[in-house]
Amino acid sequence: KTSYExxxxxxVAWMQYVIAxxxxxxxxKYNLLVQEALSQGNFQRIIMLFENxxxxxxxxxxxxxxxASMYLQAGNYKESIGILEEIIDRFPGERxxxxxxxxxxxxxxxxxxxxx
Numbered sequence: 001k002t003s004y005e006x007x008x009x010x011x012v013a014w015m016q017y018v019i020a021x022x023x024x025x026x027x028x029k030y031n032l033l034v035q036e037a038l039s040q041g042n043f044q045r046i047i048m049l050f051e052n053x054x055x056x057x058x059x060x061x062x063x064x065x066x067x068a069s070m071y072l073q074a075g076n077y078k079e080s081i082g083i084l085e086e087i088i089d090r091f092p093g094e095r096x097x098x099x100x101x102x103x104x105x106x107x108x109x110x111x112x113x114x115x116x
Contacts, residue, residue, distance in 0.1 A: 015048050043074035061087055061096040068103070077107055 014033070021030040037045040050067040057063060064087050071080035084100040091097050 011045055011048060014045055015052060018049055019052065041073075043070050046070045047074065059090075061091045061094060065096055065100065068100070072103075072107065077111060081107060 014037075018030055018033050021027075021033070034046065034049070037043075047067065047070045050063060050070060053063055054060075054067060064083055068080045068083040068087070071077075071083065081104055084104050087100040088097045088104075
């Protein structure tokens with residue numbers, strides 16, 4: 001907390017603080033900081049947080065979908081599609097897989113249209 005408060009621009013300190021809040025059960029403050037980062041368009045902070053969470057919960061398709069969404073918002077289409085394809089491969093019968101397929105198709109169509 002102190003590191004983050006001393007320099008709120010430090011992404012690593014932000015992530016460590018947010019993880020500590022989550023682990024301590026202070027979800028109100030956790031959610032507030034995450035929402036603040038989203039409203040500021042700081043997708044890199046959210047990506048960093050979700051990538052960290054992915055290490056401890058790799059079998060969470062909702063987390064993967066949220067991570068893919070953040071990469072998409074950040075303009076990293078290749079990484080987003082890679083994660084969406086991972087969802088399709090790892091969770092083939094689940095609703096998330098069909099949603100991932102739909103999103104990939106939308107990304108590809110929008111990218112094709114932007115080059116016309």
